[in-house]
Amino acid sequence: MPRKSGTGKWLNKLYYGDNLEVLREHIPSESIDLIYLDPPFNSAKSYNVLFKEKSGNEAQAQIEAFDDTWTWSHDAEALFAELMQGGASNKVKDALEALRKLLGDNDVLAYLVMMTARLVELHRVLKSSGSLVLHCDPTASHYLKVILDAIFGADRFLNEIIWRRAAVKGDARNRFGRNHDVLLFYAAGSNPTFNRLTSEHGPEYRARFRFDDGDGRGPYRDGPLDSPSPRPNLTYVYKGYPPPKNGWRVSIEEMERLDAENRLMFPKKSDARIARKLYLQEQPGVPMGDVWSDIPPINSQAAERLGYPTQKPLSLLERVVSAASNPGDLVLDPFAGCGTAIDAAQKLGRRWAGIDVTTLAVDLIDARLRHTYGEAIRETYEILGIPRDLAGAQALFKRSPFEFERWCVMTIDGQPNDKQVADKGIDGVIRFPIDAKGNSDRVLVSVKGGATNPSHVRDLVGTVQSQRAAMGVFICMQKPTKAMVEAANHSGLYAHPGNNQKYPKVQLITVQELLDDKRPTLPPVLLPYFQAQPRVKKSEQGTLNFFGA
Structure with missing residues (x-):
């Protein structure tokens, strides 16, 4: 059963620790509705350096984003052996063996091995109605898709979403500019939660709505009321206007309702057609596709900017969470970073759990939530894995x-x-x-x-x-x-x-x-990362336990 507060209410979870250990030891199978992950992959480094062969005597490449985790080492070799000796399905083993033959023992293979172990566990904890969205860049997305196909099944692949994160820069001389990220969207089962999203219509569409009665309902355009096919039972005369050749689209009762609500447009000539008013604000939006170009990246002047190097826009995560979960669902981010997915889940009424391997990220998320939602938010989640003694x-x-x-x-x-x-x-x-x-x-x-x-x-x-x-x-x-x-x-x-x-x-x-909660004697201090308000003393932090008695 999920761990709850003393009042019986659910407590959201913020973990400090290795996500693989947390997943294996504390998160039960089929307990999560949506997983979003944005694992570190520093493709801004030289592509050739990432694919450089590793020997036993050669120093590991300095790939800062991996923080010595994504380098081919004894740990990576041991995890590869663990997966091959029973920690993964035969399809996953085949995929890893093929990738090792293709890539050799280098940092990209280490990244894929580390990710495979985690993706196996993430697949385990997903409900059958749940889904996973993996955010990556084109440097490794094609390899990750092979791994995901092996774990989830190729038939569970839903979308490869393209997010245009920036304008093309002028420094790409021998290739097209790289300005997008990839979001790989997979379902755990055959009937995943999905809420259809729409976007706003463009200016050309909106320009068609050129009438406005000034009654607060906004602009509208005329819509046909004549039936496209013969309707003999709807060939009535309305207010002296004869029926169209095929009859009306609506019954006389519906016509009277539209008239009473001032939703009809009567022509000046009696032999012309009555039309209905179609209001712009009542029209459905454009169904959202898998190319997202309407969400700009975090720039240096953005109000939500925290200075975290891989921070994603809140609106991007709101879109993911809105589409793939419902209010009350449990959202997990195993690479929580600066907490944008957690912020989106909180804002949209979802329960959440976040994991990060650095205390810096955990503290930043804590500060972000308290800054955004006020100090009372601290009573709704527990921080786990931080020392208590x-x-x-x-x-x-x-x-x-x-x-x-x-x-x-x-x-x-x-x-x-x-x-x-x-x-x-x-x-x-x-x-x-x-x-x-x-x-x-x-x-x-x-x-x-x-x-x-x-x-x-x-x-x-x-x-x-x-x-x-x-x-x-x-x-x-x-x-x-x-x-x-x-x-x-x-x-x-x-x-x-x-x-x-x-x-x-x-x-x-x-x-x-x-x-013991003693602190140095200081003036009221500024909240780190958000230099705008005093920060109050933290409440007591919990022990490392996700689901327990």
Whole structure:
């Protein structure tokens, strides 16, 4: 049974973790109505680099979007063997073997192997009435379609949707410009949920509606009332107008109703034909096809822009969710990213679950939802997989020191570094307003999960001074020594320019204190990613459990 809140209401789910593990361990079969996924594939890199052969001695290519996941390695080889030894159907095995012969052991094959394992699980969790939409680009869409055909069956393929995401640039000299993405649409069963969508008519069609009575019903045009085939029983005279040769299209009762509603157009000549008023606002739209050119990409000035490199327009995801699910249905995004699919599901009254492998994405989605729908939204979903105790924090540090640093920074409402780079000991920044004009100042955050000493604190004090930041916060796993405390105490005080309130220049806080909901003493801070409103303290986060008692 789905896990619910104490009041019995459904709680949406936001996971931090590897989606393959979450799918296998926590999501039951036939429980999801719609899956949308936009897996990372950085085709902006050199195509030749992606297809470069891998040997045991050769360094892996630096493909940033894959974050070392989509490189041919021992892990990829092990997953390939797992699929071949029983983790997939014979058709899937045949497809993988053929692709390996075709491509060789390279990063594209690693991507396809990693995706195959996940697509097998995604197919398992779909209801028979459910569907999957895989968003990709033409670099790998043809390979992914082969895999999807093998998993779902070629007869379950519904559409290859083309989204024109940008105008053609002038730098394509020996080929046509690449300016579209591909959405592969598959059904789990023979009768998938699908809501027919329409688009607006073009200007030529709308120009036909040239009459307007000024009664609020808008423009209209004349429509025929004569029957295209003989209707002897409808050959009546109406208000002195003789019937057409084949008779009327409607009964006299319907004609009287149209007349009473002022929906008839009477000609001046008695031998001319009565027509009916066809209002533009009452006409069905144009049935939507599989080429979408009416949704622009996120540009640098877009209000919804978050700065996430692969962010898709909300309107695009609204279209997908509207077409392939109904209100109350459960939508899953296993590569949640900045949460656009989750936002669309929330806006359209669907239940949802999102998974992402980075704490940065999880925190961004949390911030996005609270910014868009208000703090009350936080009571409708739980964040799973984030540490709740010291053992969990230590496990996260052991698994990924970088993700541990990110988690610590986000816990105190800071924005962590996007990449693991030479940061001079600074792992994130907190911003807070200093006046009513939109100006802000910074708090530099340094995180240490291992051994610490007074020099680390003194380094932070020096960096705060050299970078002219307002304050600094030092987060450590271990309890700080007396010398570390003295180094922080000697940093001095910061006076807020707005009210002259004093704050310690550098503050120390342990991971255990963060878990106990203690926070550094700071002015009201700005919400990371959305620099427009103060951010309140996060409520307690749940344990890793999708469906359970």
